[in-house]
Amino acid sequence: MSADGRAAGPPKAILFDAYGTLFDVYAVGTVAENMFPGRGEALAALWRDKQISYTWLREICANYMNFCSVTADALDFAAEALHLNLDARQRQALLDAYDYLPVFPDAAPALATLRAHKTPLAILSNGTPGMLSSLLGASGLADSFAAVLSVDRVGHFKTAAAAYQLGPDAFGVAPADLLFVSSNAWDACGALWFGYRVFWINRRALPFERVGVTPDGQGSSLSALVDWLA
Amino acid sequence: MSADGRAAGPPKAILFDAYGTLFDVYAVGTVAENMFPGRGEALAALWRDKQISYTWLREICANYMNFCSVTADALDFAAEALHLNLDARQRQALLDAYDYLPVFPDAAPALATLRAHKTPLAILSNGTPGMLSSLLGASGLADSFAAVLSVDRVGHFKTAAAAYQLGPDAFGVAPADLLFVSSNAWDACGALWFGYRVFWINRRALPFERVGVTPDGQGSSLSALVDWLA
Numbered sequence: 001m002s003a004d005g006r007a008a009g010p011p012k013a014i015l016f017d018a019y020g021t022l023f024d025v026y027a028v029g030t031v032a033e034n035m036f037p038g039r040g041e042a043l044a045a046l047w048r049d050k051q052i053s054y055t056w057l058r059e060i061c062a063n064y065m066n067f068c069s070v071t072a073d074a075l076d077f078a079a080e081a082l083h084l085n086l087d088a089r090q091r092q093a094l095l096d097a098y099d100y101l102p103v104f105p106d107a108a109p110a111l112a113t114l115r116a117h118k119t120p121l122a123i124l125s126n127g128t129p130g131m132l133s134s135l136l137g138a139s140g141l142a143d144s145f146a147a148v149l150s151v152d153r154v155g156h157f158k159t160a161a162a163a164y165q166l167g168p169d170a171f172g173v174a175p176a177d178l179l180f181v182s183s184n185a186w187d188a189c190g191a192l193w194f195g196y197r198v199f200w201i202n203r204r205a206l207p208f209e210r211v212g213v214t215p216d217g218q219g220s221s222l223s224a225l226v227d228w229l230a
Numbered sequence: 231m232s233a234d235g236r237a238a239g240p241p242k243a244i245l246f247d248a249y250g251t252l253f254d255v256y257a258v259g260t261v262a263e264n265m266f267p268g269r270g271e272a273l274a275a276l277w278r279d280k281q282i283s284y285t286w287l288r289e290i291c292a293n294y295m296n297f298c299s300v301t302a303d304a305l306d307f308a309a310e311a312l313h314l315n316l317d318a319r320q321r322q323a324l325l326d327a328y329d330y331l332p333v334f335p336d337a338a339p340a341l342a343t344l345r346a347h348k349t350p351l352a353i354l355s356n357g358t359p360g361m362l363s364s365l366l367g368a369s370g371l372a373d374s375f376a377a378v379l380s381v382d383r384v385g386h387f388k389t390a391a392a393a394y395q396l397g398p399d400a401f402g403v404a405p406a407d408l409l410f411v412s413s414n415a416w417d418a419c420g421a422l423w424f425g426y427r428v429f430w431i432n433r434r435a436l437p438f439e440r441v442g443v444t445p446d447g448q449g450s451s452l453s454a455l456v457d458w459l460a
Contacts, residue, residue, distance in 0.1 A: 054441055056286040057416055060389050061423045063441070073440035080437040159290050186287055193291045207310040210303035211284055211293070 017182035018125035023101040050074035055157035099134035110222035111144040122147040159190025247412035248355035253331040280304035285387035329364035340452035341374040352377040389420025
């Protein structure tokens with residue numbers, strides 16, 4: 001441990017957030033754009049925003065519902081708020097697209113390099129096991145991960161401690177021995193408060209959240225994570 | 231009680247959210263617009279959005295910090311994200327503006343009518359006692375309320391049950407005997423889950439959140455609340 005009580009040395013495992021970190025959630029905007037020209041990006045942005053808000057509200061109010069249902073609810077809200085009249089076929093097509101989000105181009109090479117270091121890699125996501133299985137199956141990344149941890153097993157969304165606790169439980173080590181990687185700044189904050197070491201993938205060149213914590217490292221892509229660990 | 235277990239008859243007291251419901255949080259956009267022409271509205275919107283997000287994140291992670299500090303943090307994030315270089319004087323002027331937000335024009339007549347009905351009125355807000363005291367002092371509404379309940383007393387932000395519990399504790403009645411009024415749909419959801427009767431002031435003609443609950447009543451202003459109660 002270092003002087004400030006945080007673990008030193010290489011992490012014993014690396015945990016990755018899935019949505020936004022490995023998989024491009026805003027890619028559904030392209031599908032939406034074909035349905036509603038000029039409105040695809042707005043729909044994707046509001047859908048994502050509401051999806052996250054609903055996980056937080058449900059967590060605070062002890063009203064957990066699986067991420068698949070939350071995602072559908074958030075889509076329905078976003079479409080209605082933007083006055084986009086989704087028919088059943090369009091709605092299903094957008095939800096299907098969420099099961100097959102594209103992998104960011106920096107993910108596969110970064111994960112291959114990290115695997116060569118022999119550090120176990122895992123996913124820790126709000127997604128249900130079924131959603132994560134679809135994503136990983138389509139991505140070609142499934143073999144990269146020693147574990148795929150879904151918060152659905154504990155019925156708590158990030159940023160609840162019970163959700164982050166899946167990592168230490170899976171690897172039998174302390175939070176400070178694990179590195180958590182997320183592009184979602186709120187997720188990075190929760191992980192820092194929980195006690196993980198944290199690398200923030202700042203894909204959109206944003207300032208970090210102002211809540212009194214700072215990631216251990218940050219960079220604009222997963223390649224930056226590889227450099228930081230080296 | 232009605233067949234669905236909710237209380238019937240008039241509420242024993244009416245609790246009002248403050249920010250956005252009685253006081254116009256987006257009015258700070260006018261102050262910001264004078265500092266940064268063309269950007270005031272964007273700053274006000276992102277400031278408010280982050281302020282709310284930070285209360286939720288802190289609540290989920292058991293990292294309560296008073297709303298005054300959260301509000302300042304959210305302003306600092308919003309200014310940085312929008313590349314607006316706030317100097318110390320501008321920052322203070324915006325924070326001062328938050329202590330003297332204008333009352334919505336529908337508030338005073340609606341509160342006067344409701345007071346004439348002899349139903350006790352109260353505020354239940356995330357704001358600190360100091361913030362609420364400034365707001366009320368400037369508004370001329372202070373005499374309207376039998377109680378001003380700040381979540382700061384319990385160290386939990388809405389939508390936590392501990393925050394909403396201030397209402398039943400203050401009036402010595404069950405949540406279903408109280409009517410909670412908010413323009414913030416997320417706040418209305420939390421209040422419904424808690425067990426309050428809820429009237430949603432839908433000031434911006436939005437759909438209600440899709441989280442499986444529905445307000446008991448809704449309308450576009452506090453005047454609509456008066457009509458609904460009559």
